[in-house]
Amino acid sequence: MTDRDELRIALIGAGRMGADHARRISGRISGARLAHVSDLSLDNAKRAAAGADCAVGDDPLAAVHDPGVDAVLLATPGPAHEELLLACLERGLPVLCEKPLTPDSDSALRVVRAEAALGRRTIQVGFMRRFDPEYVHLKALLDARELGAPLTLHCAHRNASSPPGFSDDMMITDSVVHEADTARWLLGEEITEVSVLRPRRSALAPEGLADPQLVLMRTASGTIVDVEIFVNCGFGYQVRCEAVCERGTALVGADHGVLRHTAGTWGGTVAADFRDRFERAYDDEVRRWVAAARDGGIDGPDAWDGYAAAAVTEAGVRAQATGGWAEVRLAERPPLYR
Amino acid sequence: MTDRDELRIALIGAGRMGADHARRISGRISGARLAHVSDLSLDNAKRAAAGADCAVGDDPLAAVHDPGVDAVLLATPGPAHEELLLACLERGLPVLCEKPLTPDSDSALRVVRAEAALGRRTIQVGFMRRFDPEYVHLKALLDARELGAPLTLHCAHRNASSPPGFSDDMMITDSVVHEADTARWLLGEEITEVSVLRPRRSALAPEGLADPQLVLMRTASGTIVDVEIFVNCGFGYQVRCEAVCERGTALVGADHGVLRHTAGTWGGTVAADFRDRFERAYDDEVRRWVAAARDGGIDGPDAWDGYAAAAVTEAGVRAQATGGWAEVRLAERPPLYR
Amino acid sequence: MTDRDELRIALIGAGRMGADHARRISGRISGARLAHVSDLSLDNAKRAAAGADCAVGDDPLAAVHDPGVDAVLLATPGPAHEELLLACLERGLPVLCEKPLTPDSDSALRVVRAEAALGRRTIQVGFMRRFDPEYVHLKALLDARELGAPLTLHCAHRNASSPPGFSDDMMITDSVVHEADTARWLLGEEITEVSVLRPRRSALAPEGLADPQLVLMRTASGTIVDVEIFVNCGFGYQVRCEAVCERGTALVGADHGVLRHTAGTWGGTVAADFRDRFERAYDDEVRRWVAAARDGGIDGPDAWDGYAAAAVTEAGVRAQATGGWAEVRLAERPPLYR
């Protein structure tokens, strides 16, 4: 495509996340525009497409096969991903796939193998933390070994409250999946086993949900990652990661913003939710993906990363059941992803 | 223009700031593209235009009159501004003019009056702090009177080092001009007088430069703004503003980023320069200006703000000479700007 | 006195501050005990002496002349100080005199000259900030010139609310007097002139009080000290001092304590008052004074410091009246204080 042409994106899934992406592509990302918006609810699709001169529909496969589409942003629920990703691979379309890649590691592995058969990476997974300026800074620090080797990561991942229907295993598959990817990326190695502890349950958690939980992950080199996942913490959205290294520590997610003194207190406000906290990361993620997709490729976590995250969260869910350590079962890594 | 058309921008001035804007328009801002890049150095213009499918030239007026141009981003040195702004007004082109509006308040007033004669605001001045998320938060706090009325602002504006040729009056006209605008905007009123104190001079300041200086400004309601301007502070770029109100204080510019512990210390790193610190503000400034310019208007500080800032800095330069308070001389505000 | 003997202290003035000191001497300071407690209100004296095996009275001169007294802690209002200090000098008793030394510089100079005639320093003034660990750290930093020479100090001194009867000149004489001493001590030089600005007045200030005020002080070397004094800030007690030096800055008084996240906010609590904030400084002040007094001397700010602070605050009160700079008038410094 020439410099003047815009990347024509099909947005599949126009729920809250998809609608956000629609606004982003139309209003904040240069070099790309919405060409097709698809949602099982045609109303959702129309609303997200509002103002954009693009096709609107409720058939996701039609969006993939629309000849006026150069790339796909996949923001449907996970169960729809496998079929759509395989269709994109068939057409060779670059995809930005909101996490999870697919709902389980078996299906994820099928996607990985299909892409490996294609021979080039066209699927990017939406782990947006990799684009957050603080995480990028931490990654550079760790890679440069400025503080020596990383030995342990202490993570906290807190939401003000969980949405209706949020279940015990979603603590792992929906939430801790971010720490699984973050840890793999920051440490540059695979997670090999997972254990889940259940501290005293918050009386404010919805019935049936063990909240908070403490997830322990061990990597190939022996680094331990502990994650407090607490989805009804009450006070806001907070994501922290402290890397403890041989010669020092580095913390991502310390409090910032306008600092007030009033009514006997000092301090500031906490982010309301993940969009608020990671708005800039989403922008940078999509911007860099658009730039890469214009050349037919990706610039971020790939299908293997999506598969590995699924394998880690599956181990986590098994560990929830047994109370012990559960092994992460990974297939052999195809050469494409090495 | 339709939703599909991109705003065609003439970038006039392709030095460091202009080149930054060129990258921003091409890579980060949707709905707009470079249509013409002009610089007295044709090489600069070519370099900034690289990759963009646009006209390149060394005649700024030709850029203004290029029929393929919908709007102008003016990033030349100040002395060229008046002629070009008047030319833009004549064509009715929206302009984003990097500060200063013009080098002095007399010429600024001519621009204001020409625009007032035109009858609509098409000139926006590049005071990017108004788009910084923390400043935006502070402005909302003050407007809502959450902390009561603002009584005083304590500001610090520090650069690691000053560029060659940076002179005493530039402390005011180039640097404190930002605080002049910030204070007018945050407080919603005009500055009426200025005084400048010279503390003990840093031995590390270049010969002939009294650095730091302490600038005091008083507003119509009596609020006092004190500004430490220190352009050779050595440690980085830092901009702080603490609003002291009747029921509390609010500080913009507290330290943040990755928090490290190493070698007996805790802390983080300081921004290197204003582009580093205000990158997101520049993006938002240009993005919102592009959106407004597509409708022929502006969305930010206007020509009156540019004129008023010039009048304040002129009073500051007079105050540098006398050691006392210098009155800010403002013409009557045309109805267009009320 | 032998190691086993305790220093026998007469506490003169048993109001809030004196009662605090009574508890300190009895409960927290080794090597000293209350021997005589005197207050114009015998009830106050009895209450402060409770539990201590000591004389109680309402005649301050009797306390000074009590043969069972080795040292005096003077905590009466300022107007009583001169007569009592001169009486102590006559007996050669070490004194810890709560600020001010005396209510004005003329009387302070008489005390200085009487002590100079005695030929040794026995009067210490209660500027407790000199014993606060953070201030001590800052003083060491500045003395070592680690950050280069200090160029300016930005100070804020805030109280939740002012006591009844607090007047405009007390903003200077009661409150800013601490910054006058702190600046002289940190910078190691005299203050030569003072100016006072009145920002917009807080509607929450008591009638007749211009609150806040902005006090500017210039030292012999040209260093400028700005002080925001705000005695009805509403949110608590806060004392800050930022030293801006040639190669960096250092701030005393940043927020600390338990860090909470709750109800959408992060932060902590602000000290309620000066006793809360400086409790440890008071302990260290008295402890070190007791140790020195056992040898007949002092270990802290001396009578000259008390006199110089009075001279600075007098200039401040004159500056309040004129709106301009007022010169600090200092007598020649006797050799005893060099």
Add this chain to the structure above:
Amino acid sequence: MTDRDELRIALIGAGRMGADHARRISGRISGARLAHVSDLSLDNAKRAAAGADCAVGDDPLAAVHDPGVDAVLLATPGPAHEELLLACLERGLPVLCEKPLTPDSDSALRVVRAEAALGRRTIQVGFMRRFDPEYVHLKALLDARELGAPLTLHCAHRNASSPPGFSDDMMITDSVVHEADTARWLLGEEITEVSVLRPRRSALAPEGLADPQLVLMRTASGTIVDVEIFVNCGFGYQVRCEAVCERGTALVGADHGVLRHTAGTWGGTVAADFRDRFERAYDDEVRRWVAAARDGGIDGPDAWDGYAAAAVTEAGVRAQATGGWAEVRLAERPPLYR
């Protein structure tokens, strides 16, 4: 004893910790004095006693039986504690016993039972964190349930480097013992089981030491306490505890002190060691113990707390060996300690 009499203390053990206490008692604590200093090294004893008018010896039992002694501060290595504590119980002398109470839970239980037979609590254990102002604040927060019930505690305990001979089990018995007590105290319940994980080992740790380690403790109510113990972290001494509760979090040990900006960084310095960090806590601990001991009692953690801490650390050492959870074995709590 009358108000005028000083508590006559036998200091047994005059190593680094004991010598610190000697200075504290002589110089900073009112109402008490050294009456007898005993150390196996008579030189140590003499050095610590310097300036105090007291007996000096190398026979610890002689110190306990010295008729001129009212109370004992026990600062010898742990193995000597049982015999001396039993001797103190026999004489009914109040004791402040540096941790550990005794080296193992069996001997600790013998001490507990001997004290229970005596029928009143005269033994206090030196868990000084209970006297640190931030910990005291946190305890009050938790007890008041301001943030709801505590669900998990995240702790970090870091030393710049470990002393020669520091072994794997000492990570638990010497270091984590503090978190064992802190957790029991803050949560007001017993720890029931312990698990120890070994993250990747720091290449900077001394040979044979697995450093850092991650210790997990579960309490009776199910609250989980995780502790990173890292005794060669390189950058200083740091103790943090974050309580995660139903409606918010509270962190003890956030960075504070003078805040500097210099050479491209912002931040402050880290405490060098535990005496630096907890100096004020030690003062308050000894001061309150002296006040209580004058009445024959204690005011702080008791023998049961010392015993329970030993039982927790024994479980920790077993857990180090097995890699799994080890049960904390506690005898029945005598009524004296309920």
